[in-house]
Amino acid sequence: MKETEVVAGKRRRPGGRAAKVTEAVHRAVLEAVLEVGVEKVSIPDISRRSGVRDSTIYRRWVTRENLVLDVLLTGSGRTLAVPDTGALRDDLVAFATALDVYLKSAIGQGLLRVFASIADTPEIAESRNTFWQERFKSVAVIIDRASERSEIAADVDARAAIELLIAPIHFRHLLSRQPCDREFIDSLVSAVIGYCGTASCDEKRF
Structure with missing residues (x-):
């Protein structure tokens, strides 16, 4: 899945796009925690699961630890x-x-x-x-x-x-x-x- 599919529609307001990115990433982290455990959660895997570019994830959460804790x-x-x-x-x-x-x-x-x-x-x-x-x-x-x-x-x-x-x-x-x-x-x-x-x-x- 491409990131544009997660946040489809370039004319969406930034708030709507941000909310969809957050929802997709949070869902992917919870899925990963259940499947592989919190220790093995990685941003590349979350990017793959969510369809959100890893650069976007790093830009918003900076580190894997920040991301996991937030979720x-x-x-x-x-x-x-x-x-x-x-x-x-x-x-x-x-x-x-x-x-x-x-x-x-x-x-x-x-x-x-x-x-x-x-x-x-x-x-x-x-x-x-x-x-x-x-x-x-x-x-x-x-x-x-x-x-x-x-x-x-x-x-x-x-x-x-x-x-x-x-x-x-x-x-x-x-x-x-x-x-x-x-x-x-x-x-x-x-x-x-x-x-x-x-x-x-x-x-x-x-």
């Missing part, structure tokens, strides 16, 4: 939906369980490996910080809704509560390689609920 962060944000069961404990259990399942997947494992091995640059740091800021903001709605239902204190630090839930799960997947079974997730959720019932701060972060 995996984007995929993570789309995959992990925020549950709304009507109860704080059930929301936290559902989200923690979904996170565990995601981190077991090829895409989740790829993201962990990239985070563990990639060298920090200003661009990568910005991508990572933006991802976590947006992710915490979206997941914090679980805490906000519980506060509105008067399940927990009104002045809970939502980000700290979410960090308390997800940090041990990431630790087990990345470092200790221990399973995150239901008993473990229940213990994390109980700790978060205990924190939410006693925490006090001047204002929420979100």
Whole structure:
């Protein structure tokens, strides 16, 4: 497939062309990660799979590491939906369980490996910080809704509560390689609920 087929129509506005290039490249990276693993993803292969010239990929993402991280962060944000069961404990259990399942997947494992091995640059740091800021903001709605239902204190630090839930799960997947079974997730959720019932701060972060 030629690049012109991916972004067919020279009269398209730049935004439309850029979006099609991004979509094709992202799809190709995810396909490659699933087929060969994150370590073997290469820009020449992504160019072949996507039909986008490697010069275009290098111009936009500069390095293979930037490209892979961008795709995996984007995929993570789309995959992990925020549950709304009507109860704080059930929301936290559902989200923690979904996170565990995601981190077991090829895409989740790829993201962990990239985070563990990639060298920090200003661009990568910005991508990572933006991802976590947006992710915490979206997941914090679980805490906000519980506060509105008067399940927990009104002045809970939502980000700290979410960090308390997800940090041990990431630790087990990345470092200790221990399973995150239901008993473990229940213990994390109980700790978060205990924190939410006693925490006090001047204002929420979100």
